[in-house]
Amino acid sequence: MKLLYEGKAKRLYEGKAKRLYETEQPDELLMEFKDDATAFNGEKHAQFENKGRMNQAISLLLMQLLEKQGVPTHFVSTVGNIRTIVKNVEIIKIEVVVRNVAAGSLCGRTWLKEGEALKTPLVEWFLKDDDLEDPMINDDHILEMELATADELAFLKSEALKINEILKPFFLKTGLTLIDFKLEFGRLSTDPSTIILADEISPDTCRLWDVTTGEKMDKDRFRRDLGNVMESYAEVLKRAENAVNS
Ligand code: TMP
Ligand code: ASP
Numbered sequence: 001m002k003l004l005y006e007g008k009a010k011r012l013y014e015g016k017a018k019r020l021y022e023t024e025q026p027d028e029l030l031m032e033f034k035d036d037a038t039a040f041n042g043e044k045h046a047q048f049e050n051k052g053r054m055n056q057a058i059s060l061l062l063m064q065l066l067e068k069q070g071v072p073t074h075f076v077s078t079v080g081n082i083r084t085i086v087k088n089v090e091i092i093k094i095e096v097v098v099r100n101v102a103a104g105s106l107c108g109r110t111w112l113k114e115g116e117a118l119k120t121p122l123v124e125w126f127l128k129d130d131d132l133e134d135p136m137i138n139d140d141h142i143l144e145m146e147l148a149t150a151d152e153l154a155f156l157k158s159e160a161l162k163i164n165e166i167l168k169p170f171f172l173k174t175g176l177t178l179i180d181f182k183l184e185f186g187r188l189s190t191d192p193s194t195i196i197l198a199d200e201i202s203p204d205t206c207r208l209w210d211v212t213t214g215e216k217m218d219k220d221r222f223r224r225d226l227g228n229v230m231e232s233y234a235e236v237l238k239r240a241e242n243a244v245n246s
Contacts, residue, residue, distance in 0.1 A: 016042055017055070017204060026088065027190050033059075033082045037204070039223040041133045046222065052082040054233045055202035060084065061240050062167065062201045069166050071159065074186065074198040089186025089198050093147050095126040095134060096156055098164045099180040103207050104220075106180075109136070115214075121164050123157050128184070155195060156185060163197070171208060173246075174239035176217060179207035203233050 009021040009030065016038040021030040033052030038045045056078070063073040074086040099122040102112035106122070125142060126134045142148055148156065160183055171178040184199035199205070203218040210217060216224075217232040 017052075018200070023085065027188075028076060028085050029088050030079065031084045031086045033084075033200070037219065037222050037229070039219070041130060044223070048222075048230050048233075050230060051233065054230070054237050055200060055204055056082055056084060058202045058233070058237050058240060059200040061237075061244055062170075063197070065170060065244065066163060066166055066197065071163055071166070072194075072196040074196055086198070087196065088189040089196060090189065090192065091128070091184055091186045091198060092152075092156075092195070093128040094137075094142060094156070094185075095128050096160045096183040096185065097124045097126060097180060098122070098160050098183070099124070100164070100168060101177065101179040101207075101209075103179050105136075121161060123160050126182075152195060159185070159195075159197070167201070170240075170243060172211065173243045174236075175211045176208040176236065176239065177211055179209055181206040203236050208236060 009023070011019060011021050012029065013020040017034050017036055019032040019034065021032065023030050033056045035047045035049060035051045036045065037048055037051060060075065060078060063075045067073055067075065074089055076085040076087060078084050099106060100118055102110075102116040102118060103114050106112055107114050112118075125137050125139075127137045127141070128134060139150070139153055142153060143150060163183065164178070164181075167181070168178045181201065182205045183197060183201070185195050186198035188194045188196065206218055207220060208217045209215065216226060217236050219229075221227065221229045221232050
């Protein structure tokens with residue numbers, strides 16, 4: 001398959017951590033991982049050498065694991081270290097967050113304290129809108145804005161929980177607790193009634209804590225200025241590769 005890349009391709013989208021380009025096939029896009037890291041809705045910004053490469057490798061490994069267990073994803077193939085061919089989807093403007101342990105914004109909105117194990121995994125919806133700073137929304141807001149139907153929401157929730165049930169034990173095998181993570185889904189350009197997992201799953205979009213030391217091994221190292229950001233991402237990749245091959 002030929003790419004309309006290297007100067008010629010039309011850039012369809014540039015986000016904070018990725019770019020999307022057209023390919024010669026209308027049902028496929030080229031996704032490029034950037035080395036940029038942002039936090040607090042872009043207020044804080046830095047670049048980390050190799051971040052794009054590591055996020056692509058981690059995301060690829062996790063998406064392949066999910067595919068094997070019956071979760072359809074947008075992944076088609078890789079083109080080198082930072083570029084992936086993905087299925088062309090229209091992203092649903094809902095960030096789906098699953099939580100196993102209280103952390104992050106949940107602690108600012110509830111009486112739950114960081115590190116408290118949740119009795120049951122929580123699923124939360126956030127509106128994917130930078131101008132509004134991705135506010136939390138509920139089912140009624142989603143139906144009102146026609147972001148998804150009630151049946152689609154039920155599907156998103158069950159798919160998110162299924163993904164959690166695959167990723168949680170996988171990460172445990174690597175010595176990491178999957179505290180929480182964010183997913184994005186999209187509608188196939190060729191068949192909008194089919195919804196698949198899109199975007200990425202990486203230390204940018206997950207919280208991962210070392211099981212024994214409790215050390216944070218994800219983007220919170222950047223958000224909270226804890227240092228060793230890339231060392232932690234590299235460690236996550238190394239452990240995940242070992243777990244897949246074991
Ligand atoms: P939160 O605790 O800040 O709501 O984040 C929940 C999870 O979602 C956490 O694993 C980080 C991830 N996340 C993103 O991937 N993108 C974002 O813009 C935000 C705010 C969180
Ligand atoms: N991705 C978001 C941003 O750039 C927030 C975050 O991940 O903390 O600002």
